[in-house]
Amino acid sequence: MNELIRKITNLKKSDYYDNANLHIHTNLSDGTLTPQQVIEKAKELNLKYISITDHNTIEAYDIVKPGIYGNTELISGVEFDCWYKTNFIHIIGYGININDKNLNKLCAKDKARKTMDLVRLFSARRSSKAIKCIKEAGGIAVLAHPACCWTFNLKNMLSELKSQGLDGLEVYYPYKSHRKIVRFHSTKAIEEIAADLNLIKTGGADSHGTNLKDR
């Protein structure tokens, strides 16, 4: 098993409340902290695993390289906007090679596509392409905040995404505290689907502000 998958698979629900946050935005997309500040905060909070997952960009990794900082490990990441049929979804890639040519090509070329929700909605990226690109860059593909997918048959949608290569679901996510996010399914339902479809369960706080434990 790939080392990264092993590490992430071993993280439990409690880890995502205590010492792991695999969903953080910086000021290179629509977050507040700089990449260096994210590292400093994570060290202060004694977080063991973090990932910077900016919208459609991996520029943070020009500033801070994936690797170990004190007791904190920074796992490379990116959150791509894409479409699965008529659903606008976010696919996160973890453990991607930040120097991969095609992955860099898939990233946004202008600031609006990293920062503005409305502009990002006009993305032409398909889920199949984003997943393929993440995997070819050595990463794993995870559906972000799956409870927000507006569909009557979530399991069907997720099993089709799995057939496109999806590896996991972001099961542990602070839906309640999230502005603009509408939730259509329960965490329990997502957890059950992850088990049924044998998908990895990940988690993160989708931090945009200064508090990496904001829930």
Ligand SMILES: [Zn+2]
């Ligand atoms: Zn998202």
Ligand SMILES: [Zn+2]
């Ligand atoms: Zn996000």
